[in-house]
Amino acid sequence: MATTAAASAPSLSASRSQTRALSASWVLYAVLVSSIAIVVGLIWDISWHRTVGRDTFWTLPHVLEQLAAIVTGFSCGWLVLHTTWAGTPEARAASVRFWGFRGPFGAWVCIWGTLMMITSAPFDNWWHGAYGLDVKIVSPPHIVLLIGMAGIQLGAMLLALTAQNLAPDRSAARAGLLYATAGAVLVTMGGTAMMEYAGFPNDTHNALFYQVTAGVFPVLLIGTARAGRLRWPATTTALLYMGIILVMSWILQLFPATAKLAPIYNPVTHMVPPPFPLLLVIPAVGLDLLLRWWGPRRDWRLALMAGPLFVGLMLIHWWWAEFLISPHARNWFFGADQWDYSLRLGKWRYQFWNLDKDAAGVWSPRLFFKGLAIATGIGFASARLGLWWGNWMQRVRR
Amino acid sequence: MNRTRALVAIGVTALLSSAHVGSPDTWFEGMAGPYPVRVVIRAPGVVPGLSEITIRVSGGGVHRVTATPVIWNTGAGGIPPADEAKPVPGDPELYSVQLWFMRVSSYSVHVTVEGDKGTGTVQVPFQAVATRQLPLDRPLQIALSIAGLVLFAGAVTLIGAATRESVLPPGEEPDRRRRILSLVAMVASAIVLGLGVIGGRAWWNSVEAEYRETMYRPFAAKATVAASSGGPTLDFEILDSVWRARGWTPLIPDHGKLMHLFLVRDSLGEGWAHLHPVALDSNRFETRIPALPAGHYRIYADIVHESGFAQTLLASADLTGEATPRGWSPTDGDDSWLVARANEAVGAGGAVKLGDGSTMTWETSATKVDPKVDAGLRFKVMEPDGKPAQLEAYMGMEGHAIVERSDGKVFAHLHPMGTAAMASQLSFEVRQPGDTGRGNVGRTLTSEPDLMSAAMMHEGEPGVVEFPYAFPQSGTYRVWVQVKIGGRVQTGLFQLNVP
Numbered sequence: 001m002a003t004t005a006a007a008s009a010p011s012l013s014a015s016r017s018q019t020r021a022l023s024a025s026w027v028l029y030a031v032l033v034s035s036i037a038i039v040v041g042l043i044w045d046i047s048w049h050r051t052v053g054r055d056t057f058w059t060l061p062h063v064l065e066q067l068a069a070i071v072t073g074f075s076c077g078w079l080v081l082h083t084t085w086a087g088t089p090e091a092r093a094a095s096v097r098f099w100g101f102r103g104p105f106g107a108w109v110c111i112w113g114t115l116m117m118i119t120s121a122p123f124d125n126w127w128h129g130a131y132g133l134d135v136k137i138v139s140p141p142h143i144v145l146l147i148g149m150a151g152i153q154l155g156a157m158l159l160a161l162t163a164q165n166l167a168p169d170r171s172a173a174r175a176g177l178l179y180a181t182a183g184a185v186l187v188t189m190g191g192t193a194m195m196e197y198a199g200f201p202n203d204t205h206n207a208l209f210y211q212v213t214a215g216v217f218p219v220l221l222i223g224t225a226r227a228g229r230l231r232w233p234a235t236t237t238a239l240l241y242m243g244i245i246l247v248m249s250w251i252l253q254l255f256p257a258t259a260k261l262a263p264i265y266n267p268v269t270h271m272v273p274p275p276f277p278l279l280l281v282i283p284a285v286g287l288d289l290l291l292r293w294w295g296p297r298r299d300w301r302l303a304l305m306a307g308p309l310f311v312g313l314m315l316i317h318w319w320w321a322e323f324l325i326s327p328h329a330r331n332w333f334f335g336a337d338q339w340d341y342s343l344r345l346g347k348w349r350y351q352f353w354n355l356d357k358d359a360a361g362v363w364s365p366r367l368f369f370k371g372l373a374i375a376t377g378i379g380f381a382s383a384r385l386g387l388w389w390g391n392w393m394q395r396v397r398r
Numbered sequence: 399m400n401r402t403r404a405l406v407a408i409g410v411t412a413l414l415s416s417a418h419v420g421s422p423d424t425w426f427e428g429m430a431g432p433y434p435v436r437v438v439i440r441a442p443g444v445v446p447g448l449s450e451i452t453i454r455v456s457g458g459g460v461h462r463v464t465a466t467p468v469i470w471n472t473g474a475g476g477i478p479p480a481d482e483a484k485p486v487p488g489d490p491e492l493y494s495v496q497l498w499f500m501r502v503s504s505y506s507v508h509v510t511v512e513g514d515k516g517t518g519t520v521q522v523p524f525q526a527v528a529t530r531q532l533p534l535d536r537p538l539q540i541a542l543s544i545a546g547l548v549l550f551a552g553a554v555t556l557i558g559a560a561t562r563e564s565v566l567p568p569g570e571e572p573d574r575r576r577r578i579l580s581l582v583a584m585v586a587s588a589i590v591l592g593l594g595v596i597g598g599r600a601w602w603n604s605v606e607a608e609y610r611e612t613m614y615r616p617f618a619a620k621a622t623v624a625a626s627s628g629g630p631t632l633d634f635e636i637l638d639s640v641w642r643a644r645g646w647t648p649l650i651p652d653h654g655k656l657m658h659l660f661l662v663r664d665s666l667g668e669g670w671a672h673l674h675p676v677a678l679d680s681n682r683f684e685t686r687i688p689a690l691p692a693g694h695y696r697i698y699a700d701i702v703h704e705s706g707f708a709q710t711l712l713a714s715a716d717l718t719g720e721a722t723p724r725g726w727s728p729t730d731g732d733d734s735w736l737v738a739r740a741n742e743a744v745g746a747g748g749a750v751k752l753g754d755g756s757t758m759t760w761e762t763s764a765t766k767v768d769p770k771v772d773a774g775l776r777f778k779v780m781e782p783d784g785k786p787a788q789l790e791a792y793m794g795m796e797g798h799a800i801v802e803r804s805d806g807k808v809f810a811h812l813h814p815m816g817t818a819a820m821a822s823q824l825s826f827e828v829r830q831p832g833d834t835g836r837g838n839v840g841r842t843l844t845s846e847p848d849l850m851s852a853a854m855m856h857e858g859e860p861g862v863v864e865f866p867y868a869f870p871q872s873g874t875y876r877v878w879v880q881v882k883i884g885g886r887v888q889t890g891l892f893q894l895n896v897p
Contacts, residue, residue: 097559099555112552
């Protein structure tokens with residue numbers, strides 16, 4: 001079913017010099033760093049809105065995101081122009097055609113993502129004028145922006161992937177780590193984008209949490225893992241995701257900051273960190289083992305197993321969240337119980353939200369488990385998509 | 399294009415239903431300690447939204463001017479750090495700053511002036527409500543459409559390239575099968591992306607519908623005219639379900655009255671009244687109707703909530719022109735009315751004769767009054783003997799001015815302090831940190847009836863009353879200016895066209 005890296009070994013050896021050039025290309029590193037900068041900027045921006053509130057086009061997180069998009073656009077644009085008009089025959093041979101130009105596929109995806117981000121700016125600005133500042137993550141102009149950001153991150157993954165897939169065995173580990181890092185950035189984007197629905201520990205006792213996570217993560221983790229060369233690709237990606245969130249959380253909390261917009265119901269003194277990352281490493285280990293045991297050619301059965309396995313292992317959050325909302329987690333390490341300046345603090349901080357209740361307003365195990373069953377179905381679909389995507393990525397050579 | 403037209407139409411409709419009726423900006427004149435200030439708050443039209451604030455400080459010796467938006471029910475801890483207003487180049491007395499209003503609520507903007515005479519602060523009431531919707535103007539529409547098309551075509555091309563070439567070893571050309579596969583993938587992706595665009599449009603439309611629901615509308619109300627042996631009466635009833643369910647803070651008296659009700663005959667006809675109904679309960683108000691000509695009347699009812707939020711409720715009624723019986727007296731001693739048609743020639747710069755023979759002159763050097771700029775509403779009243787009239791306090795004010803556009807889409811009740819209701823400002827000033835219960839501020843205001851009159855009468859040029867205001871849109875306007883001379887209320891009527 002899938003063409004493995006080994007199957008294309010003859011072509012691989014023929015283009016080793018060019019491959020080394022690509023894997024060491026400054027463009028790959030520039031795009032990867034930009035990709036990380038975008039997700040760092042996004043987490044910082046959300047923290048800014050929760051802490052300081054005052055919004056301009058020129059806030060530091062915005063500048064970081066825009067700078068990253070500019071670096072990506074220019075470096076990939078240069079790569080395309082250079083490949084088209086001044087590229088070596090090897091470089092041209094390792095490119096794809098696009099409206100008369102030639103360049104690596106990942107560069108094209110990055111350029112598309114940059115254009116998407118640029119388009120979102122006037123759209124978002126008009127949106128603020130028409131409907132007011134949308135102080136939330138999921139809104140139409142923000143989705144345009146997030147898709148653009150994800151495009152850059154996917155492009156970074158594809159550039160790293162090409163390097164990995166064409167790399168000789170001895171340098172595959174380095175290229176694989178670059179690829180896993182790019183994948184982790186995309187997973188972090190996914191986790192951050194759905195923060196309003198499944199980011200806080202208080203969400204973990206409702207079925208929606210499991211449905212949202214089952215929709216977002218299996219496709220990303222399995223897709224990334226199927227094409228990865230590391231021994232534990234999904235696990236590595238999940239650990240890197242958790243690392244990015246944790247480092248951001250630990251750093252942000254160190255910076256003093258106060259709210260600058262009314263009303264201030266919660267006078268914060270330091271930057272509000274993101275909630276503690278999801279324990280994605282646990283389902284990721286399960287998915288890695290599943291991918292090893294079942295291997296390729298049995299993808300439908302694998303997806304059927306992956307859905308319930310992911311949801312089942314994610315249930316660890318049911319108990320983990322009880323710790324996170326307890327007094328034991330209210331410290332710098334776990335960063336718990338830190339809330340927006342504009343929220344009136346109350347008991348809701350230590351309660352579970354959006355519980356699956358029946359008509360009488362009582363928590364209904366039947367509704368919850370029905371929701372979990374739906375989450376399992378979503379997980380299956382997400383896993384199957386991830387396998388298709390991963391199989392294709394496994395074969396990407398340009 | 400249809401969408402743009404629809405948005406324009408919605409925008410116009412929205413503007414008509416804003417607080418003060420079509421006149422959303424706040425104009426304020428007062429004292430920040432020892433410093434005379436004129437503050438203009440341009441309504442952002444949306445919430446959360448960014449507002450432009452200009453502050454004119456007269457007299458010089460100013461070192462620093464700041465402004466802070468404060469929601470009515472947050473304590474001292476809820477106040478953000480002040481924003482410094484920057485001097486406007488070319489005008490040494492003018493300062494400007496932008497402020498965010500994040501919630502739909504009643505705000506006071508704290509304007510603080512630091513200078514040679516020390517530091518002074520004044521609170522300017524402002525209501526942050528969503529009142530307008532922006533049309534997607536044509537250049538932006540074209541730019542976004544082009545960008546959207548390029549991105550759509552780019553995404554489809556990427557899918558095609560992904561299936562056609564991306565998985566081929568370097569140098570290998572795609573075969574026929576792969577080209578066909580690529581074509582199929584491009585068609586399929588175009589369908590999926592097209593569905594995504596349709597879904598996005600539906601999402602946008604739902605956001606728009608939701609936004610329209612949250613736009614400000616005054617309470618629904620109705621007016622009923624009834625005949626009685628004591629003459630015709632008008633019953634004004636608030637129908638809003640949230641109000642009736644005690645979902646709003648209670649009303650507080652403005653100039654000592656819970657409601658200021660204006661009857662304005664339409665079609666620029668003669669017949670106008672400024673009445674003060676009595677409250678029968680929290681929803682119903684009643685007043686006797688003076689002798690006004692028969693016709694269709696627009697009704698504007700001004701109320702102020704304890705939160706400082708002021709509203710103008712709208713209704714209409716047909717009067718039969720019934721004469722008042724012998725011995726008739728108004729419901730409230732401060733009720734006033736005028737039966738006169740405006741002389742179209744008497745606009746800005748013109749003069750009118752008042753009921754007692756005095757002359758009221760609109761003093762302005764401007765040849766025309768433009769929308770959105772200071773209208774220069776300065777009126778001088780001269781007694782028949784040519785001396786400046788001695789203006790007395792009429793409900794605690796040197797004067798009241800009522801502005802209405804001929805179609806009723808703009809209405810404002812002005813005072814020398816501007817567009818803000820006096821009670822709004824007082825509610826902010828008397829509110830203590832512990833005033834969290836309903837009714838506390840209202841009790842303070844009613845227990846100190848002199849508070850309002852003491853606050854507002856001030857020394858100025860004899861016989862002169864000024865109203866800071868700008869006509870928000872073009873159109874034909876009438877302006878009723880009310881002053882009190884010798885214990886009697888006199889009303890001057892002016893009419894003008896704002897181009």
